Amino acid sequence: MGCTQLPQREQDTHPNSEDVGVSPFSIPVAEPDIGREELKNVQEAVRSGWVSSKGPFIGAFEEGFADYIGARHGVATSSGTTSLHLALRALGIGKGDKVLVPSLTFAATANAVLYLGAEPVFVDSHPQYWCMDPSKLESLIDNRTKAMIPVHLYGHPCDMKAILRVARDHRLKVVEDCAEAHGAEYKGRKVGCFGDISCFSFYGNKIITTGEGGMCLTSDRDLAAKMKVLRDHGVSPAKAYWHEEVGFNYRMTNLQAALGMAQLAKIKGLLKRKRRVASWYRSRLERVKGLSLHPEMPWASCVYWMYSVLVESKTFGIGRDALVAGLAERGIETRRFFYPIETMPPYRKFSHGRTTIARYLSERGMNLPSGAKLDSASVGKVSREIILLAKG
Numbered sequence: 001m002g003c004t005q006l007p008q009r010e011q012d013t014h015p016n017s018e019d020v021g022v023s024p025f026s027i028p029v030a031e032p033d034i035g036r037e038e039l040k041n042v043q044e045a046v047r048s049g050w051v052s053s054k055g056p057f058i059g060a061f062e063e064g065f066a067d068y069i070g071a072r073h074g075v076a077t078s079s080g081t082t083s084l085h086l087a088l089r090a091l092g093i094g095k096g097d098k099v100l101v102p103s104l105t106f107a108a109t110a111n112a113v114l115y116l117g118a119e120p121v122f123v124d125s126h127p128q129y130w131c132m133d134p135s136k137l138e139s140l141i142d143n144r145t146k147a148m149i150p151v152h153l154y155g156h157p158c159d160m161k162a163i164l165r166v167a168r169d170h171r172l173k174v175v176e177d178c179a180e181a182h183g184a185e186y187k188g189r190k191v192g193c194f195g196d197i198s199c200f201s202f203y204g205n206k207i208i209t210t211g212e213g214g215m216c217l218t219s220d221r222d223l224a225a226k227m228k229v230l231r232d233h234g235v236s237p238a239k240a241y242w243h244e245e246v247g248f249n250y251r252m253t254n255l256q257a258a259l260g261m262a263q264l265a266k267i268k269g270l271l272k273r274k275r276r277v278a279s280w281y282r283s284r285l286e287r288v289k290g291l292s293l294h295p296e297m298p299w300a301s302c303v304y305w306m307y308s309v310l311v312e313s314k315t316f317g318i319g320r321d322a323l324v325a326g327l328a329e330r331g332i333e334t335r336r337f338f339y340p341i342e343t344m345p346p347y348r349k350f351s352h353g354r355t356t357i358a359r360y361l362s363e364r365g366m367n368l369p370s371g372a373k374l375d376s377a378s379v380g381k382v383s384r385e386i387i388l389l390a391k392g
């Protein structure tokens, strides 16, 4: 493939969209920023013959990303989901254990708990910043509770001080789910260096991408070593083909890490552009009645993975679903918020019914187009259409 073909392909397709192929939307909800540097790295990896999970890009990406976040060790994986599974398994979570997870998150957070035969306990959202509410944790903890997974939802950090206080008081392990929040900061420190282990996703719609991929970060050398063994079938690092335990194949390939290295080199610029997109939305939508805009707490630096709004149908004029549909008709792709996990069939038996804020947010929330490649004119068009639809 010649380099000259790349810009055309980028315009024609939005591979992050769930419908693979040519997107029907002129403004997609998210879009990877992939250019010549990525192509150059991937070509180099292909030419070198190191196409599987050995090769120089993997170690470099693990080290580079851990360094960027401020953790000591990186363990690259095949996805964000496998990184969560690996992290919980390395921390010894298993059958009969309970793990606190937010109700409002992507299902992978709870699935990783269920893969281990443990039980997810769903925590309600904070009404102001939408992540797990630390004040709701204590009443859900009993002697089977072993860990929690705070999720930095849609790019906004959790209140880590309050969360870590509860974790310390009840001796709970903390796995940060940073799939949506690469580079977000809590009180000036990047999320991903607060918990025992933190997990990232590099899926195509994430802040940086490796296609599919993920990473566990930790500053604990033993945990990192354990995760590396478990990631690679549980094979002994000292004795070939000797398995001390049943592990997984959760490895990242050198091709993915090659892409990741080029993305990592751009992350500061990507985050700057995403914050700029957020500021454009804020200035255009802040006076619209019935819309609550994406929050940013004073202690937070949000990366606006998905710039999001809440639609209050009575004051806005139409409901969230009608707004999503109206924008889709105008070529603008948006997404409703996640469903509270425990309202869906596989998870209903874990519902305790005390997730009213998550339910409120889920019924009103939606993600607007948020890619770093969006320009001010596109944000202007999305905002204008929202205002026109509100007027009916």
Ligand SMILES: Cc1ncc(COP(=O)(O)O)c(C=O)c1O
Residues within 6 Å of the ligand: 079, 080, 081, 082, 105, 106, 108, 109, 151, 177, 179, 180, 200, 201, 202, 203, 213, 214
């Ligand atoms: C909060 C959260 N956790 C975990 C994941 C899983 O990541 P992946 O799709 O790379 O498996 C996602 C992915 O979208 C996510 O949003």
